[in-house]
Amino acid sequence: MLDQGAPPQDPTRTAPTSLLGGLMRRKPVERLVAEGGHGEGGTLRRSLGLWQLTMISIGATLGTGIFVVLGDAVPEAGPAVTLAFVIAGLTALFSALSYAELAGSIPVAGSSYSYAYATMGELVAWVCGWCLVLEYGVSVAAVAVGWGEYLNELLDGTIGVTIPAALSSAPGEGGIVNLPALIVVLLAMVFLLGGARESARANTIMVAVKMFALVLFCAVGITGFRSGNYADFMPMGMTGVSAAGATLFFSYIGFDAASTAGEEAKDPKKDLPRAIMLSLIIVTALYVLVAGVAVGAWDWKKFDGSEASLAAIMNDVSGQTFWGTLLALGAVISIASVVLTVLYGQTRILFAMSRDGLVPKALGRIHPKTGAPRLNTVVVSLFCGALAALIPLGKLVDATSIGTLFAFALVNIAVIVLRVKRPELERTFRVPFGPVLPVLGFGFCAYNMFSLDSITWVVFGCWMAAGLVFYFSYGYRRSRLAVADRTS
Numbered sequence: 001m002l003d004q005g006a007p008p009q010d011p012t013r014t015a016p017t018s019l020l021g022g023l024m025r026r027k028p029v030e031r032l033v034a035e036g037g038h039g040e041g042g043t044l045r046r047s048l049g050l051w052q053l054t055m056i057s058i059g060a061t062l063g064t065g066i067f068v069v070l071g072d073a074v075p076e077a078g079p080a081v082t083l084a085f086v087i088a089g090l091t092a093l094f095s096a097l098s099y100a101e102l103a104g105s106i107p108v109a110g111s112s113y114s115y116a117y118a119t120m121g122e123l124v125a126w127v128c129g130w131c132l133v134l135e136y137g138v139s140v141a142a143v144a145v146g147w148g149e150y151l152n153e154l155l156d157g158t159i160g161v162t163i164p165a166a167l168s169s170a171p172g173e174g175g176i177v178n179l180p181a182l183i184v185v186l187l188a189m190v191f192l193l194g195g196a197r198e199s200a201r202a203n204t205i206m207v208a209v210k211m212f213a214l215v216l217f218c219a220v221g222i223t224g225f226r227s228g229n230y231a232d233f234m235p236m237g238m239t240g241v242s243a244a245g246a247t248l249f250f251s252y253i254g255f256d257a258a259s260t261a262g263e264e265a266k267d268p269k270k271d272l273p274r275a276i277m278l279s280l281i282i283v284t285a286l287y288v289l290v291a292g293v294a295v296g297a298w299d300w301k302k303f304d305g306s307e308a309s310l311a312a313i314m315n316d317v318s319g320q321t322f323w324g325t326l327l328a329l330g331a332v333i334s335i336a337s338v339v340l341t342v343l344y345g346q347t348r349i350l351f352a353m354s355r356d357g358l359v360p361k362a363l364g365r366i367h368p369k370t371g372a373p374r375l376n377t378v379v380v381s382l383f384c385g386a387l388a389a390l391i392p393l394g395k396l397v398d399a400t401s402i403g404t405l406f407a408f409a410l411v412n413i414a415v416i417v418l419r420v421k422r423p424e425l426e427r428t429f430r431v432p433f434g435p436v437l438p439v440l441g442f443g444f445c446a447y448n449m450f451s452l453d454s455i456t457w458v459v460f461g462c463w464m465a466a467g468l469v470f471y472f473s474y475g476y477r478r479s480r481l482a483v484a485d486r487t488s
Contacts, residue, residue: 024121025481027356029418029425032108032118035355045371046264047197050271052204053258056341057279059203060254062210063143063338066290067150067310067331069250074303077244078235079295082288084244085251089284091448092252094441095408096280097431098415100273103259104428105418107268110352111259111345112411117356119417120410126475128410129353130467134403134460136346137380139253140185141387142400143338145170148180150331153311157325170390181388188340189381192347195370199344203337210334213327214286217310218293224317225296235300246451250401251287254338255280260345273429343384347376357483358475402452402460405445412441 048056070081077084102115110117113132117125152162162168169175191199234241258275262268290310298313311331315324351373354364367374415431415438431437476482 023123023476025485026119026121027114027117027125027481029106029118029422032106032110032114035108045195045197046266048200048261048265048271049267050274052200053261053265053271053275054278055204055207056200056261056344057255057258057275058211058282059207059337060257060341060345061252061279061283061338062207062214062254062286063146063335066214066251066287067146067335069146069247070291070294071303071309073244073248074295074300074309076236076247077240078232078300079230080234080236080241081244081248081295081300082291083234084241084248085284085287085291087241087245088248088252088448089280089287091245091249091405091408091441091444092255092280092284094437094444095411096255096276098408098412098438098441099256099259100276100429101415101427101431102411102418103262103272103276104269105425107262107265107272108352109260109263109348111256111262111349112407112414113349114352115414115418116410119414119421122358122476122479122481123471124410126358126471127464127467128407129349129358130464130471131403131407131410132349133346133467134463135253135400135407136342136349137384138387138403139250139400140188140339140342140346140384141181141391142250143335143342144181144184144384144388145178145391147184147332147335147339148178150311150328150335151180154325154328154332157311157321157328178389182385184336184339185343185381185385185388188336188343189377189385191340192344192377192381193367193370193372193374195372199340203341206333206337206340209330210337211286213330213334214290216323216330217314217327218289220314220323221293221297221310221317224298224313225293227296229296229299242447242451246401246448249405249448252280252283253400253404254342254345255283257341257345260348263348269426269428343377343381346380346384347373350376350380355480357478357480358471402449402456403463405449406460409442409445409449412438412445 073084074081099112102112106115106118108114110129111132113125113129116128148163148168152168156162163180165174166176167179170178191202236243255276258265258272258279262272265271294310294313297317298309303309311324311328313324314327315321318324350359350363353359354361354376363373363376363379365373365375416435418425419435
């Protein structure tokens, strides 16, 4: 019987004799899998099938990126924003292939953090996990801010009032606090405290609504399509397309959310790779279609400063506010599902890091009735809610993108390393063409990272420095592998 409080020792491991040895210590794949689902005081429940896992990934991906961030990307690329979506999608595709292989081989909750721990050692795993905290935690806040924009659009179209700017904007944008963004995070927290199965059901309904809303936009928007809007296809050149692609990569963040559910999936080795690939295909098709219709229906210069552009386009094309209001309703529901699923992913990553001793073990405590990490969920929700209430959307989007790109780059490396070190390991999915596609995935991630502005890099550097301080002051000596080394 596995001791839930103290995972079994690996008799083949030897104590590191140096600081470098400690930083490079790896957690065996078998141990990662054996510990799957076990936390402080209980276990996670395996209740999610292929459909629920796919909906989690779509729910985490399809939202603010197309409903809100599109308005920021079009002024950078012009009509070529559709090409920018393709570039961002290719970056996501190469990384998705690597995620699919690793998820089938190491079906655990930590996502790329756990993959890095098994292949490149504890320090790299910590860096990856710290990037995931940035990716998931900050993107929850960014998505919540976008939700508030469409909530105001919905209120204006239905009852003719909006939430005052002082209570719906961050301090940097002329407000005091973004109250709607805080509220949607807290609502998601309530769902998550009820357990994974209940949250997955709510998410599935919301995903269906968001897909219907986007198809409805295409049906109405196509009636206002003007080919002349594509005449100046690339006004900013490839530089603008690259910048827009880096920004739009935010739109693909979340396809890996299924990998964070590895310890609550019924058949993770088969279903995780399928869910990851299926969700990315569906999301990419919708993005390109919606972007193409949007630019065809509106002159690209109109997008500047428009955060609820899809609703505005529907109003312009139809000549009435009904369709825009209906889309705003769909956006309010659908963007809420992104908050729910991304927040879920963040809690499961911290759960895995807690089990390894790199963050306080209280974050891995399981509630016996719901099978959910309750304290973890509350702490993460309050942190994300504070960010959403106080930080402007643009700053959150770029910070999220760079953290995600860094983590994805490590996943592409991890696939190659695991094939070299563990060629005999069972793989239910293999990235085709050997190391070529993972290398391309790494290259695309690096390319998009260097397309981001210098301020984003400064923020990222400060975040990583803070993470290293925490690791060396807490995680390095408290990790369970370190404890095992000292007692062996």
